[in-house]
Amino acid sequence: xxxxxxxxxxxxxxxxxxxxxxxxxxxxxxxxxxxxxxxxxxxxxxxxxxxxxxxxxxxxxxxxxxxxxxxxxxxxxxxxxxxxxxxxxxxxxxxxxxxxxxxxxxxxxxxxxxxxxxxxxxxxxxxxxxxxxxxxxxxxxx
Numbered sequence: 448x449x450x451x452x453x454x455x456x457x458x459x460x461x462x463x464x465x466x467x468x469x470x471x472x473x474x475x476x477x478x479x480x481x482x483x484x485x486x487x488x489x490x491x492x493x494x495x496x497x498x499x500x501x502x503x504x505x506x507x508x509x510x511x512x513x514x515x516x517x518x519x520x521x522x523x524x525x526x527x528x529x530x531x532x533x534x535x536x537x538x539x540x541x542x543x544x545x546x547x548x549x550x551x552x553x554x555x556x557x558x559x560x561x562x563x564x565x566x567x568x569x570x571x572x573x574x575x576x577x578x579x580x581x582x583x584x585x586x587x588x589x
Contacts, residue, residue: 450495451495452499455494456492456494468485529581533580533584537577540577543569544569544570547570550566
């Protein structure tokens with residue numbers, strides 16, 4: 448039996464029209480303001496005819512066959528890159544090490560003799576831990 452415009456619509460029918468309106472908003476056919484107005488009218492609608500008026504000026508959209516963004520098949524490690532978190536950790540290590548060496552250099556020059564290279568104790572253990580994490584760490588995202 449065909450749905451006549453006077454027949455009462457169900458919540459499932461309203462949800463289907465809401466999904467269609469969301470898709471048209473995502474594609475740029477209607478603005479967010481229009482989407483909100485239509486959504487408000489949608490949930491006030493009682494019949495198929497009222498639902499049909501909400502999408503009458505829009506082309507048909509088949510939600511079952513809509514294009515989905517393809518996921519990136521290769522993780523960052525396979526592409527030759529480094530995980531962004533690991534890259535940030537190495538950047539922090541390099542910045543802290545650089546600052547410590549500059550402080551050591553200024554103190555050595557100001558005291559007119561070379562003092563013990565204490566920045567090695569800052570950058571050494573931290574660098575070893577980072578190196579182990581980079582080499583043996585899990586390349587998958589958790």
